Amino acid sequence: MTFSDVMTLISNWAIPLVVALVCFWAILKKVPVYSIFTEGAKEGFSTAVMIIPYLTAMLCAIGMFRASGAMDWLCAILDPVTSLIGCPSEILPQAIMRSFSGGASEGMLADLLAQYGTQSKIGRIASVAQGSTETTFYIIAVYMGSVGVSNARHSVAAGLLGDLGSLLAAVAIVNIMWF
Amino acid sequence: MMNYIWVGLVVIAVIAGAFTGTMEGVLNNIFDFANTAVEISLGLIGIMAFFCGLMKVMQEAGICDKLAKGIAPVMTRLFPEVPKDHPAMSAMALWIAANMLGIGNAATPFGLKAMRELQTLNPTKSIATNAQCMMLAIGTTSVTLLPVTVLGLRAAVQTDGAAEIIVPVIIATTISTVVGIVFTLIFQKTKRWKWENVIEKEIAAGTLELNEHYAGGENPIVLPEGYVCKYAEEE
Numbered sequence: 001m002t003f004s005d006v007m008t009l010i011s012n013w014a015i016p017l018v019v020a021l022v023c024f025w026a027i028l029k030k031v032p033v034y035s036i037f038t039e040g041a042k043e044g045f046s047t048a049v050m051i052i053p054y055l056t057a058m059l060c061a062i063g064m065f066r067a068s069g070a071m072d073w074l075c076a077i078l079d080p081v082t083s084l085i086g087c088p089s090e091i092l093p094q095a096i097m098r099s100f101s102g103g104a105s106e107g108m109l110a111d112l113l114a115q116y117g118t119q120s121k122i123g124r125i126a127s128v129a130q131g132s133t134e135t136t137f138y139i140i141a142v143y144m145g146s147v148g149v150s151n152a153r154h155s156v157a158a159g160l161l162g163d164l165g166s167l168l169a170a171v172a173i174v175n176i177m178w179f
Numbered sequence: 180m181m182n183y184i185w186v187g188l189v190v191i192a193v194i195a196g197a198f199t200g201t202m203e204g205v206l207n208n209i210f211d212f213a214n215t216a217v218e219i220s221l222g223l224i225g226i227m228a229f230f231c232g233l234m235k236v237m238q239e240a241g242i243c244d245k246l247a248k249g250i251a252p253v254m255t256r257l258f259p260e261v262p263k264d265h266p267a268m269s270a271m272a273l274w275i276a277a278n279m280l281g282i283g284n285a286a287t288p289f290g291l292k293a294m295r296e297l298q299t300l301n302p303t304k305s306i307a308t309n310a311q312c313m314m315l316a317i318g319t320t321s322v323t324l325l326p327v328t329v330l331g332l333r334a335a336v337q338t339d340g341a342a343e344i345i346v347p348v349i350i351a352t353t354i355s356t357v358v359g360i361v362f363t364l365i366f367q368k369t370k371r372w373k374w375e376n377v378i379e380k381e382i383a384a385g386t387l388e389l390n391e392h393y394a395g396g397e398n399p400i401v402l403p404e405g406y407v408c409k410y411a412e413e414e
Contacts (some may be wrong), residue, residue, distance in 0.1 A: 007343075011212040026237075029240045044233045045227070056220075069250075106332065110335075132348050132352035133319070154312055158312070
Protein backbone atom coordinates (compact mmCIF):
# COMPACT_ATOMS: atom_id res chain seq x y z
CA MET A 1 0.00 0.00 0.00
CA THR A 2 1.33 3.42 -0.90
CA PHE A 3 1.20 6.50 1.28
CA SER A 4 -1.76 7.90 -0.61
CA ASP A 5 -3.66 4.60 -0.29
CA VAL A 6 -3.29 4.74 3.48
CA MET A 7 -4.43 8.37 3.55
CA THR A 8 -7.41 7.56 1.35
CA LEU A 9 -8.27 4.63 3.57
CA ILE A 10 -8.23 6.82 6.68
CA SER A 11 -10.29 9.47 4.89
CA ASN A 12 -12.85 6.84 3.90
CA TRP A 13 -13.07 5.41 7.39
CA ALA A 14 -13.09 8.68 9.29
CA ILE A 15 -16.67 9.77 8.76
CA PRO A 16 -18.50 6.42 9.13
CA LEU A 17 -16.45 5.71 12.26
CA VAL A 18 -17.10 9.13 13.77
CA VAL A 19 -20.81 8.83 12.98
CA ALA A 20 -21.03 5.42 14.64
CA LEU A 21 -18.96 6.35 17.68
CA VAL A 22 -20.75 9.63 18.29
CA CYS A 23 -24.18 8.04 18.06
CA PHE A 24 -23.17 5.12 20.28
CA TRP A 25 -21.62 7.40 22.88
CA ALA A 26 -24.66 9.68 22.78
CA ILE A 27 -27.12 6.84 23.33
CA LEU A 28 -25.03 5.68 26.31
CA LYS A 29 -25.35 9.24 27.64
CA LYS A 30 -29.14 8.88 27.28
CA VAL A 31 -29.35 11.53 24.56
CA PRO A 32 -32.48 11.17 22.42
CA VAL A 33 -30.22 10.79 19.37
CA TYR A 34 -32.83 10.59 16.65
CA SER A 35 -34.81 13.68 17.60
CA ILE A 36 -31.67 15.69 18.36
CA PHE A 37 -30.23 14.66 15.00
CA THR A 38 -33.28 15.81 13.07
CA GLU A 39 -33.40 19.03 15.05
CA GLY A 40 -29.79 19.74 14.07
CA ALA A 41 -30.43 18.72 10.48
CA LYS A 42 -33.05 21.45 10.29
CA GLU A 43 -30.31 23.99 11.04
CA GLY A 44 -28.18 22.47 8.31
CA PHE A 45 -30.99 23.01 5.86
CA SER A 46 -31.12 26.73 6.59
CA THR A 47 -27.31 27.01 6.43
CA ALA A 48 -27.29 25.46 2.97
CA VAL A 49 -30.17 27.62 1.75
CA MET A 50 -28.50 30.71 3.21
CA ILE A 51 -25.47 30.38 0.94
CA ILE A 52 -27.48 30.06 -2.31
CA PRO A 53 -27.48 33.82 -3.02
CA TYR A 54 -23.73 34.10 -2.40
CA LEU A 55 -23.00 31.06 -4.51
CA THR A 56 -25.16 32.36 -7.37
CA ALA A 57 -23.64 35.85 -7.28
CA MET A 58 -20.09 34.55 -7.22
CA LEU A 59 -20.52 31.70 -9.70
CA CYS A 60 -22.22 33.90 -12.32
CA ALA A 61 -19.59 36.63 -12.04
CA ILE A 62 -16.77 34.08 -12.21
CA GLY A 63 -18.51 32.32 -15.10
CA MET A 64 -18.67 35.57 -17.06
CA PHE A 65 -15.08 36.34 -16.16
CA ARG A 66 -13.99 32.91 -17.32
CA ALA A 67 -15.92 32.92 -20.62
CA SER A 68 -14.62 36.36 -21.58
CA GLY A 69 -11.04 35.13 -21.56
CA ALA A 70 -10.09 37.49 -18.71
CA MET A 71 -9.46 34.54 -16.40
CA ASP A 72 -6.91 33.17 -18.86
CA TRP A 73 -5.09 36.51 -18.86
CA LEU A 74 -5.08 36.64 -15.06
CA CYS A 75 -3.76 33.07 -14.86
CA ALA A 76 -1.08 33.83 -17.44
CA ILE A 77 0.09 36.73 -15.28
CA LEU A 78 0.06 34.69 -12.08
CA ASP A 79 1.49 31.50 -13.54
CA PRO A 80 5.23 32.32 -13.29
CA VAL A 81 4.81 32.91 -9.55
CA THR A 82 2.61 29.94 -8.69
CA SER A 83 4.34 27.37 -10.88
CA LEU A 84 7.46 27.86 -8.75
CA ILE A 85 5.71 26.02 -5.92
CA GLY A 86 3.80 23.54 -8.06
CA CYS A 87 0.46 25.30 -7.65
CA PRO A 88 -1.80 25.74 -10.69
CA SER A 89 -2.48 29.47 -11.12
CA GLU A 90 -6.23 28.86 -11.46
CA ILE A 91 -6.39 28.46 -7.68
CA LEU A 92 -4.87 31.79 -6.72
CA PRO A 93 -8.01 33.97 -7.06
CA GLN A 94 -9.85 31.62 -4.68
CA ALA A 95 -6.89 31.42 -2.32
CA ILE A 96 -6.72 35.21 -2.05
CA MET A 97 -10.48 35.50 -1.60
CA ARG A 98 -10.28 32.95 1.24
CA SER A 99 -8.96 35.58 3.66
CA PHE A 100 -11.69 38.10 2.87
CA SER A 101 -14.99 36.32 2.36
CA GLY A 102 -16.05 32.79 3.24
CA GLY A 103 -19.10 32.85 0.98
CA ALA A 104 -17.23 34.21 -2.04
CA SER A 105 -14.37 31.75 -1.71
CA GLU A 106 -16.87 28.90 -1.33
CA GLY A 107 -18.44 30.09 -4.59
CA MET A 108 -15.04 30.11 -6.27
CA LEU A 109 -14.28 26.64 -4.93
CA ALA A 110 -17.60 25.39 -6.29
CA ASP A 111 -16.64 26.86 -9.66
CA LEU A 112 -13.23 25.16 -9.64
CA LEU A 113 -14.79 21.84 -8.63
CA ALA A 114 -17.40 22.06 -11.39
CA GLN A 115 -14.86 23.16 -14.01
CA TYR A 116 -11.96 20.84 -13.30
CA GLY A 117 -13.50 18.00 -11.27
CA THR A 118 -13.21 17.16 -7.59
CA GLN A 119 -10.29 14.80 -8.14
CA SER A 120 -8.20 17.09 -10.31
CA LYS A 121 -5.10 18.69 -8.88
CA ILE A 122 -6.85 22.06 -8.93
CA GLY A 123 -9.98 20.69 -7.25
CA ARG A 124 -8.01 18.93 -4.54
CA ILE A 125 -5.65 21.78 -3.69
CA ALA A 126 -8.52 24.28 -3.64
CA SER A 127 -10.59 21.99 -1.37
CA VAL A 128 -7.77 21.45 1.11
CA ALA A 129 -6.84 25.15 1.18
CA GLN A 130 -10.49 26.13 1.66
CA GLY A 131 -11.09 23.65 4.47
CA SER A 132 -7.92 24.21 6.44
CA THR A 133 -8.30 27.85 7.38
CA GLU A 134 -10.87 30.47 8.30
CA THR A 135 -11.88 33.86 6.89
CA THR A 136 -9.21 35.96 8.63
CA PHE A 137 -10.71 39.42 8.16
CA TYR A 138 -14.20 38.28 9.10
CA ILE A 139 -13.11 36.55 12.31
CA ILE A 140 -11.00 39.50 13.41
CA ALA A 141 -13.72 42.02 12.58
CA VAL A 142 -16.41 40.06 14.43
CA TYR A 143 -14.52 39.20 17.61
CA MET A 144 -12.41 42.33 18.01
CA GLY A 145 -15.45 44.41 17.12
CA SER A 146 -17.62 42.64 19.69
CA VAL A 147 -15.57 44.13 22.55
CA GLY A 148 -14.74 47.45 20.90
CA VAL A 149 -11.07 46.70 20.29
CA SER A 150 -9.90 48.75 17.32
CA ASN A 151 -6.14 48.18 17.43
CA ALA A 152 -5.80 44.51 16.52
CA ARG A 153 -1.97 44.73 16.59
CA HIS A 154 -0.36 41.75 14.90
CA SER A 155 -3.40 39.49 14.58
CA VAL A 156 -4.14 40.36 10.93
CA ALA A 157 -0.53 39.70 9.90
CA ALA A 158 -0.43 36.41 11.82
CA GLY A 159 -3.79 35.32 10.40
CA LEU A 160 -2.75 36.06 6.82
CA LEU A 161 0.54 34.20 7.24
CA GLY A 162 -1.51 31.30 8.57
CA ASP A 163 -3.65 31.43 5.41
CA LEU A 164 -0.50 31.41 3.28
CA GLY A 165 0.76 28.47 5.33
CA SER A 166 -2.46 26.58 4.67
CA LEU A 167 -2.19 27.18 0.91
CA LEU A 168 1.45 26.07 0.77
CA ALA A 169 0.65 23.04 2.92
CA ALA A 170 -2.29 22.17 0.65
CA VAL A 171 -0.08 22.38 -2.44
CA ALA A 172 2.64 20.26 -0.85
CA ILE A 173 0.30 17.59 0.56
CA VAL A 174 -1.75 17.21 -2.63
CA ASN A 175 1.41 16.96 -4.73
CA ILE A 176 2.92 14.36 -2.40
CA MET A 177 -0.24 12.27 -2.09
CA TRP A 178 -1.56 12.22 -5.64
CA PHE A 179 0.73 13.76 -8.21
CA MET B 180 -14.87 45.58 -0.54
CA MET B 181 -16.96 42.72 -1.94
CA ASN B 182 -18.87 45.31 -3.97
CA TYR B 183 -15.76 46.33 -5.86
CA ILE B 184 -14.58 42.77 -6.44
CA TRP B 185 -17.92 41.64 -7.77
CA VAL B 186 -18.49 44.67 -9.99
CA GLY B 187 -14.87 44.39 -11.15
CA LEU B 188 -15.37 40.78 -12.22
CA VAL B 189 -18.57 41.55 -14.12
CA VAL B 190 -17.36 44.74 -15.80
CA ILE B 191 -13.95 43.32 -16.76
CA ALA B 192 -15.70 40.23 -18.17
CA VAL B 193 -17.93 42.35 -20.41
CA ILE B 194 -15.04 44.54 -21.58
CA ALA B 195 -12.81 41.52 -22.20
CA GLY B 196 -15.69 39.74 -23.94
CA ALA B 197 -16.12 42.74 -26.25
CA PHE B 198 -12.43 42.68 -27.17
CA THR B 199 -12.11 38.93 -27.68
CA GLY B 200 -15.49 38.53 -29.33
CA THR B 201 -16.71 36.02 -26.76
CA MET B 202 -19.82 37.91 -25.68
CA GLU B 203 -22.04 34.97 -26.52
CA GLY B 204 -20.03 32.77 -24.15
CA VAL B 205 -20.27 35.43 -21.45
CA LEU B 206 -24.04 35.52 -21.88
CA ASN B 207 -24.37 31.73 -21.86
CA ASN B 208 -22.28 31.44 -18.74
CA ILE B 209 -24.63 33.72 -16.80
CA PHE B 210 -27.43 31.21 -17.38
CA ASP B 211 -25.26 28.11 -17.05
CA PHE B 212 -23.60 29.16 -13.84
CA ALA B 213 -26.83 30.38 -12.26
CA ASN B 214 -28.10 26.85 -12.84
CA THR B 215 -24.90 25.30 -11.53
CA ALA B 216 -25.12 27.44 -8.38
CA VAL B 217 -28.57 26.18 -7.55
CA GLU B 218 -27.69 22.59 -8.44
CA ILE B 219 -24.71 22.71 -6.11
CA SER B 220 -26.70 24.39 -3.36
CA LEU B 221 -29.45 21.81 -3.59
CA GLY B 222 -26.87 19.06 -3.46
CA LEU B 223 -25.40 20.77 -0.44
CA ILE B 224 -28.64 20.80 1.54
CA GLY B 225 -28.71 17.09 2.25
CA ILE B 226 -25.10 16.82 3.31
CA MET B 227 -25.21 19.95 5.43
CA ALA B 228 -28.38 18.69 7.09
CA PHE B 229 -26.72 15.37 7.86
CA PHE B 230 -23.59 16.86 9.37
CA CYS B 231 -25.40 19.55 11.31
CA GLY B 232 -27.56 16.77 12.75
CA LEU B 233 -24.43 14.89 13.77
CA MET B 234 -22.91 18.06 15.26
CA LYS B 235 -25.99 18.60 17.36
CA VAL B 236 -25.73 15.04 18.69
CA MET B 237 -22.04 15.62 19.51
CA GLN B 238 -22.93 18.76 21.38
CA GLU B 239 -25.77 17.18 23.34
CA ALA B 240 -23.60 14.18 24.24
CA GLY B 241 -21.03 16.49 25.83
CA ILE B 242 -18.26 15.58 23.39
CA CYS B 243 -17.45 19.26 22.98
CA ASP B 244 -16.87 19.65 26.75
CA LYS B 245 -14.70 16.53 26.81
CA LEU B 246 -12.56 17.88 24.01
CA ALA B 247 -12.32 21.26 25.74
CA LYS B 248 -11.02 19.52 28.89
CA GLY B 249 -8.52 17.63 26.75
CA ILE B 250 -6.97 20.75 25.31
CA ALA B 251 -6.86 22.64 28.64
CA PRO B 252 -3.15 21.85 29.33
CA VAL B 253 -2.15 23.34 25.97
CA MET B 254 -4.28 26.39 26.67
CA THR B 255 -2.42 27.39 29.83
CA ARG B 256 0.81 27.45 27.83
CA LEU B 257 -0.63 29.51 25.00
CA PHE B 258 -2.23 32.03 27.33
CA PRO B 259 0.28 32.66 30.13
CA GLU B 260 -1.36 36.00 31.01
CA VAL B 261 -4.74 34.43 31.69
CA PRO B 262 -5.21 32.81 35.13
CA LYS B 263 -5.82 29.06 34.88
CA ASP B 264 -9.30 29.08 36.40
CA HIS B 265 -10.47 32.29 34.72
CA PRO B 266 -13.80 31.93 32.88
CA ALA B 267 -12.06 33.09 29.70
CA MET B 268 -10.09 29.85 29.65
CA SER B 269 -13.09 27.54 29.62
CA ALA B 270 -14.94 29.71 27.10
CA MET B 271 -11.92 29.67 24.78
CA ALA B 272 -11.47 25.92 25.18
CA LEU B 273 -15.14 25.38 24.27
CA TRP B 274 -14.79 27.74 21.33
CA ILE B 275 -11.76 25.90 19.97
CA ALA B 276 -13.40 22.51 20.59
CA ALA B 277 -16.56 23.57 18.76
CA ASN B 278 -14.46 24.82 15.87
CA MET B 279 -12.57 21.53 15.76
CA LEU B 280 -15.82 19.61 15.47
CA GLY B 281 -17.07 21.98 12.79
CA ILE B 282 -19.97 23.26 14.90
CA GLY B 283 -19.66 26.77 13.47
CA ASN B 284 -23.01 28.07 14.72
CA ALA B 285 -22.43 26.91 18.26
CA ALA B 286 -18.85 28.16 18.25
CA THR B 287 -19.65 31.83 17.79
CA PRO B 288 -21.39 32.42 21.15
CA PHE B 289 -18.49 30.69 22.96
CA GLY B 290 -16.04 32.88 21.05
CA LEU B 291 -17.93 36.07 21.88
CA LYS B 292 -18.05 35.10 25.55
CA ALA B 293 -14.33 34.26 25.55
CA MET B 294 -13.55 37.62 23.99
CA ARG B 295 -15.67 39.46 26.57
CA GLU B 296 -13.91 37.62 29.38
CA LEU B 297 -10.50 38.41 27.90
CA GLN B 298 -11.50 42.05 27.65
CA THR B 299 -11.95 42.20 31.46
CA LEU B 300 -8.21 41.42 31.63
CA ASN B 301 -7.39 44.18 29.15
CA PRO B 302 -6.10 47.34 30.86
CA THR B 303 -6.97 49.37 27.75
CA LYS B 304 -10.23 49.92 26.01
CA SER B 305 -9.23 49.44 22.40
CA ILE B 306 -5.85 47.73 22.11
CA ALA B 307 -5.85 43.94 21.70
CA THR B 308 -3.90 42.10 24.40
CA ASN B 309 -1.47 39.29 23.67
CA ALA B 310 -4.10 36.79 24.80
CA GLN B 311 -6.74 38.27 22.49
CA CYS B 312 -4.32 38.17 19.55
CA MET B 313 -3.41 34.57 20.34
CA MET B 314 -7.06 33.52 20.54
CA LEU B 315 -7.75 35.02 17.13
CA ALA B 316 -4.58 33.53 15.66
CA ILE B 317 -6.05 30.15 16.53
CA GLY B 318 -9.49 31.19 15.28
CA THR B 319 -8.40 32.62 11.93
CA THR B 320 -6.23 29.63 11.09
CA SER B 321 -8.90 27.22 12.39
CA VAL B 322 -8.38 23.71 13.70
CA THR B 323 -10.85 21.56 11.79
CA LEU B 324 -11.44 17.85 12.08
CA LEU B 325 -14.44 17.90 9.74
CA PRO B 326 -14.45 20.52 6.95
CA VAL B 327 -18.23 20.24 6.55
CA THR B 328 -18.92 22.84 3.84
CA VAL B 329 -16.03 21.71 1.65
CA LEU B 330 -17.18 18.11 1.98
CA GLY B 331 -20.67 19.20 1.05
CA LEU B 332 -19.57 21.16 -2.01
CA ARG B 333 -17.40 18.26 -3.19
CA ALA B 334 -20.16 15.73 -2.71
CA ALA B 335 -22.63 18.02 -4.48
CA VAL B 336 -20.40 17.95 -7.56
CA GLN B 337 -19.30 14.32 -7.34
CA THR B 338 -19.94 11.79 -4.57
CA ASP B 339 -17.01 9.60 -5.48
CA GLY B 340 -13.90 10.59 -3.57
CA ALA B 341 -15.61 13.53 -1.88
CA ALA B 342 -14.12 12.60 1.50
CA GLU B 343 -10.59 11.94 0.28
CA ILE B 344 -9.48 15.39 1.40
CA ILE B 345 -10.20 14.84 5.11
CA VAL B 346 -6.71 13.73 6.12
CA PRO B 347 -4.97 16.35 3.94
CA VAL B 348 -7.20 19.04 5.49
CA ILE B 349 -6.35 17.90 9.02
CA ILE B 350 -2.63 18.03 8.21
CA ALA B 351 -2.89 21.41 6.46
CA THR B 352 -5.03 22.99 9.17
CA THR B 353 -2.55 21.87 11.81
CA ILE B 354 0.30 23.41 9.83
CA SER B 355 -1.59 26.66 9.29
CA THR B 356 -2.44 26.90 13.00
CA VAL B 357 1.16 26.24 14.02
CA VAL B 358 2.26 28.94 11.55
CA GLY B 359 -0.30 31.37 13.00
CA ILE B 360 0.73 30.65 16.62
CA VAL B 361 4.47 30.85 15.89
CA PHE B 362 4.14 34.16 14.07
CA THR B 363 1.94 35.52 16.86
CA LEU B 364 4.63 34.63 19.38
CA ILE B 365 7.30 36.27 17.20
CA PHE B 366 5.25 39.36 16.34
CA GLN B 367 4.28 40.14 19.93
CA LYS B 368 7.96 40.67 20.71
CA THR B 369 8.73 42.90 17.73
CA LYS B 370 9.32 46.62 18.12
CA ARG B 371 6.27 47.48 16.07
CA TRP B 372 3.72 45.28 17.87
CA LYS B 373 5.10 44.80 21.39
CA TRP B 374 2.41 45.58 23.99
CA GLU B 375 4.47 48.23 25.83
CA ASN B 376 5.45 49.93 22.57
CA VAL B 377 1.89 50.05 21.26
CA ILE B 378 0.74 51.58 24.57
CA GLU B 379 3.49 54.18 24.41
CA LYS B 380 2.62 55.06 20.85
CA GLU B 381 -1.06 55.47 21.64
CA ILE B 382 -0.30 57.61 24.71
CA ALA B 383 1.88 59.85 22.55
CA ALA B 384 -0.89 60.11 19.97
CA GLY B 385 -3.48 60.74 22.68
CA THR B 386 -5.67 57.86 21.54
CA LEU B 387 -5.24 55.54 24.52
CA GLU B 388 -8.25 54.95 26.71
CA LEU B 389 -8.14 52.94 29.89
CA ASN B 390 -10.64 50.15 30.40
CA GLU B 391 -12.95 51.17 33.26
CA HIS B 392 -14.13 47.60 33.58
CA TYR B 393 -10.64 46.19 34.07
CA ALA B 394 -11.04 43.35 36.54
CA GLY B 395 -7.40 42.56 37.30
CA GLY B 396 -7.10 44.88 40.31
CA GLU B 397 -5.35 48.21 39.90
CA ASN B 398 -4.74 49.20 36.30
CA PRO B 399 -1.06 48.59 35.50
CA ILE B 400 -0.91 51.40 32.96
CA VAL B 401 0.13 54.70 34.49
CA LEU B 402 -0.90 57.61 32.34
CA PRO B 403 1.42 60.64 32.28
CA GLU B 404 0.24 63.67 34.22
CA GLY B 405 -2.13 65.91 32.35
CA TYR B 406 -2.91 63.21 29.78
CA VAL B 407 -6.17 63.84 28.00
CA CYS B 408 -7.61 61.32 25.62
CA LYS B 409 -8.70 62.73 22.28
CA TYR B 410 -11.90 60.73 22.22
CA ALA B 411 -12.87 61.67 25.76
CA GLU B 412 -12.82 65.33 24.77
CA GLU B 413 -15.14 64.81 21.87
CA GLU B 414 -17.87 63.31 23.95
